[in-house]
Amino acid sequence: MGEKLNGAEIVIRFLKDEGVEYLFGYPGGAVLHIYDELYKQEEVKHILVRHEQAATHMADGYARATGKPGVVLVTSGPGATNAVTGIATAYMDSIPMVVITGQVPTDLIGNDAFQEVDNVGITRPCVKHNFLVKRVEDLATTLKKAFHIATTGRPGPVLVDIPKDVCRQSIKYEYPKQVSMRSYNPTTQGHVGQIKRAVKLILSAKRPMIYTGGGVVIGNASDALRQFVTTLGYPITSTLMGLGAYPAPEKQWLGMLGMHGTYEANMGMHGCDVLIAIGARFDDRVTGNIEKFCPSAKIIHIDIDPSSISKNVKVDIPIVGDVGAVLLEMNRLLTENSKTPDQVALAEWWQQIETWRSENCLRYDRESEIIKPQMVVETLYQVTQGEAFVTSDVGQHQMWAAQYYHFNQPRRWINSGGLGTMGFGLPAAMGVQFAYPEHTVCCITGEGSIQMNIQELSTCLQYKLPVKIINLNNRYLGMVRQWQEFFYENRYAMSYMDALPDFVKLAESYGHVGMCIEKPADVEGALKEAMSLKDRLVFMDFITDRTENVYPMIPAGAGLNEMILV
């Protein structure tokens, strides 16, 4: 048997044994024993943030870019409550994360002790699972269960709450290599009969459409997807979360679908006769009005989470399983099958799609004398040759990043799709930069969002993170303003960002490089210069057209074929 360790030692030893490289956190009373153990070793690198929300977003960004679970350590009470937004963000996008929270000693639990909050209770609705460890005997196995649950099936955040006294109790420690839980055995292999039925339907399609989501990225199924799409020759669109799984420069790619999706993708969805949904969950931002969604389509839905199937839209052929495994099986059947897609019907369908594509729905004024935000993103795409990791915050800039940066690899596009968390972009970019120190990591943000976690510029200096911040500064909470323009008769209630800081000086005061770019002619030069500063964080403040809107747009309650174009 292993050696005798106390709870705090077990936590750190376990993280080491589990292969955890980075721990994003912030110390406090209830976790002091654990921090004391961190101090005595070097394998697990602790990153000191400036706010616990940022710790969770960093771990999240790290997880999205690498596929490995992000790990967070925060103290009880406010440490844990500050982390909640980041936990909920990870939960909505199915990101593997383990959050270790300190708790007051067991004999004080329930006494309204100093910095006590019911961590398990407060996070219950936004975690995949959570644990309160009351005995040191359970600590190592609970941590193992947490990693197991967070990373398998449909991934998600798992919280482990450790009372302070448990950190002091000792027991013999042995790394639990495996864990089995009778109540948790996610399905991975799809039902063979269902897959066969699906392939038959896929091959009978006259107007097919492939619709993919974040599940393809999370499930590392991009290669299988690419083969599937190439074999069939069918058009493909993706949700915001799925961008990059299929390369945007390819001809079969129709762009993103949904509220701010392209004309060709949304019209294709509306007109298709067979819809193949892969690792996507028919979110309301994708479907528009459910009553008008894909009116003539038979729907196949592949998802690892049974509860995602037929939740919003009733489907004809459900397949529960790992998207990668199911796609491999489908590819095998397609190769073996003598039947091939109906080429005549497909050619006609493509002709129709090309008519929609010729609408050129992402056009914008390229001659403008004021910087157009779309142009900044497009130029960034060219300057970085499409190779950068791009994180974003939430709002107009997020949509422009999704529309104009043509991702050709999975895990390069990192944003809060489900929860829509402003303040996500910068810390997420930092998490990515830790994972990939040599790569270019850009955070496309706005002057509203960036201020929600601006304090992390200090963390960036401490750890020398050369993140490139592209601030699309239109002096408005742009998406709010856009809705107010369209649906509230231009009553811009509280959407104007007054009293903005001088971002250049702000960046400089944090020890970074600041730039302010006001003319379209300077955009490319500034981006090139920023990218050449390999080891510096550069804050680029682009003063953009404040009246610009995100198009196309599907208003709430409308169908996918009822878009507002430019």
Added chain:
Amino acid sequence: MRRIISVLLENESGALSRVVALFSARGYNIESLTVAPTEDPSLSRLTLVTSGSEQIIEQITKQLNKLIEVVKLVDLTDGSHIEREMMLVKVRTSSEKREHILQIVDIFRGRVIDVNQSIFTIELTGTSDKLDSFLENLSEAKIIEVVRSGVMGIARGEKSLSI
């Protein structure tokens, strides 16, 4: 559509609150809920009665299955099953009506389990419908208190919910 869902749950603190929180967070109904450990003390058996469209019931069972501490569940109303609910009723009665009430208790196969000069406490077991009907028939007595256990159920024949 009324449904009886029976769940085997890890007998751990907090497991029940996940079930209850799921229903409130997603806006599902709980008409009744009953829970107790089984012959295996590591497992609790929970029976809940809910209602909703077919799609909602499907989501309820899927969402319940997704809870890590749910080991297994079955929708008893899918097949032939037995349901029972227990009720304790305290009624005040006058001497001239005592006989009448005892007759009703007898018809419904209930039992008087406590009695004094003006009070009967009655125990009754059966389907929820039967208990409702019993209460309606007690109209001549003044009902002081009603305690119902909530529904529990079991499948008929060979079928069972066990691990």
